Amino acid sequence: MMDAYTTLEQAMAEVAAGTRIAYLGPDVSALSGGTAPMTPQALCARIEAEVRPPRRASGNLWAVAQYVESRKFRATLDDIVRRAFGAAPERANPVHDWLARMRPPMVVDTWYDDGLLRAFGAADWGLVQGVNRNGERIDIFTRTYDRAGQELPAADPAWQTLIYKPHGMARAGSSFLLSDSDYVEVLTEIDIQTPIPVEVQRRRTGRPFLFAGCRFDDQMLRIFARQIAKRSGSGHIAVIPGALTRMEQRFLDNNHIHRLDLPVEALAEVLSVPEG
Structure with missing residues (x-):
């Protein structure tokens, strides 16, 4: 049986190869430091x-x-x-920068910062983000943008990387889900996949997930993770350190997610090991 670091290294190689999808939580964003x-x-x-x-x-x-x-x-x-979220980060984020270099087919980023977008810069990518319906007159769950920030009617299948931020983004000109009322209609429809864009559904098909930097100690977070990973590949892996709550353990068991008891810094450690 492989040890946890070897398993993580293999999982990250699969992310780089486009056969596994990175699902990032706030602990990955925290690798940038700063006051956010x-x-x-x-x-x-x-x-x-x-x-x-x-x-x-x-x-x-x-x-x-x-x-x-x-x-x-x-x-x-x-x-x-x-x-x-307005303050600049203290340093470069090794995981964001690595993903930007690898340019996988899709990255799911569940925190509200824009660090991953800044890391991708001028690469070939596009964004789909969740939006709240406050003040909206149309029936929408997401908005789609190219890398220049131009809004589009739908994600482009030709994009090399699709960045999916299901909870939105906390920066000027963007929208985000946060209040109970923001989530009411999303959670009502998410079981039938209506809020999840077609291109996200297409790109997840046949690919398992690597969950990193996120916890599942809240029901809403578990629902989103389960539905985003629905109808994807088998063999999910989650990097979660320390003791799990009872509901977290049940979530991992029910969704056949192999847990690695490692800190999120282990991702940066794996990236820093020279090939050979």
């Missing part, structure tokens, strides 16, 4: 520092966001979150 919040708890604390929620909501990111949206209007929530 890099956990749901940290983002929740940042919001609560500006708007005090009722005790029943405190500590729950989505409930706190809903309180701010309901009592202080959506623009207030958007402003707090965009300012939280």
Whole structure:
């Protein structure tokens, strides 16, 4: 049986070869350093520092966001979150930069920062991101952009890499899902795959996932991960360090995900090992 580092190294080689899909959480973004919040708890604390929620909501990111949206209007929530992610990172992100060099068919990035997009730069890629429906007059779940930021009606099958940010992005001109109301219709439809773009569904077919830098200790996060990986390949791997909650273990078992008890820094360590 291979040890955890050997398994991770093989999984990352498969990502590079385009036969496995990287599914990134906030801990991967945190490799960039800086002051932006890099956990749901940290983002929740940042919001609560500006708007005090009722005790029943405190500590729950989505409930706190809903309180701010309901009592202080959506623009207030958007402003707090965009300012939280406005500071520049401290350093280059080794995982983002590696993915930009490898240019796999698809990367799923579930955190709100734009680090992965900046790493890809002028490469051949496009973006599909989740959007909230606040103020929208049309029935949409996502918006699609080319690398220049031009909105398109759908993802281009010819793109070398599709970057899929299902929860959106917290920067000016972008939209994101955060409050309970943002997720209501998405979660109602996600089981029949309506919110998941056709090109995302096509590119995941036959490819297992490498989950890295994300936890599954919240029901909403588990639902998104399960539905995004639906009808993909078998043999998923998740890099999750330390003790798991009961529901995390059940999620991994039910979805046949092999867990590697390694820190997210292990990805950077594997990348730093010279070939030979």
